[in-house]
Amino acid sequence: TELVARLQALGATPADVGQGDVPWTVLADPEGNEFCVLEPREVYRDTGPIAAVVVDCADPRAMARFWGETTDWTLHEETDDHATLRSAKGVGPYLEFLRTPGVKAVPDRVHLDLLPYPGDDKAAEVARLRTFGATDLDIGQGDVPWTCLADPDGHEFCVLAPS
Template identity: 45%
Template structure:
């Protein structure tokens, strides 16, 4: 299994897709009215797809997963570019911090980060901070599902692709529990490798504290789960031969 997609709910996938594609330097691989997918394949870093899918629900406050963009010496430049593409400054009570908090054109928060030694140059996404009710428990879950490996950073726990390149998946102590019945605006998709069995992968996730759920969409080729802290994750079948 390996982390493959970052999936962002959208009211207008093409508008939101154009924003993120331009800001991150992605290449569009799917362009449909309800789904837009842009591929991030920076040299030396793992490929990740950012998928915008149409949903009717409004943007909820307090997202549990968001994008931290690589800034460093280019922080001001990245902020100016984001603003020119339709982002806006956002005050979420962050106070005086060295990073810049912005909202994309649909109001989803993201950050443009200052220099940190653990961020890898080359990838436009520096980190994926994810709220966790129990960091050690969730670290075991995401280590098994993502195919990424633990890395020592200033955060309580973090994972990165085994190549040593690309963004961090950071597990952050949650400031508040996830409200019942709500869905994260941004979630992760994990792709099984050739020869891996989807039922076995689901069973492993459940053994590690995950939960499977059925939103009533009918038969799907993938499986819908949450991690032990309630964060959504999709398990995708192995790629077709």
């Protein structure tokens, strides 16, 4: 497609992640991070250029529960192999969880940063997230204004200080 050609001209390269014959193109950015260029889909018509942030995990249902509670996003689809959340306002990209074999072995190259609602207390938000199964994470961040946590599947994320 025209988009794939434009991305390759910018430095993306074809990638094989074992996808087989699928109706999308898998590419890697210049640092080797894989991403997919999808064929047009009605479900993604109003997401903007980033249709979805996809997270590999062991249990999509558990991840959807955790992140649904964490973000107050709406569950759109849930099976044993796939779960999808999106902002309750129906805007922006989807957050999708895909069952993948194996155990997470390396730090994530991409992580989510959460921003508490205006007027919320960061420490109270961190405590709330721990009740859903988040755990403290020390990645050598030192004295910073955000808090690093891991979700129940071990994915890193940060809670920013509200402005």
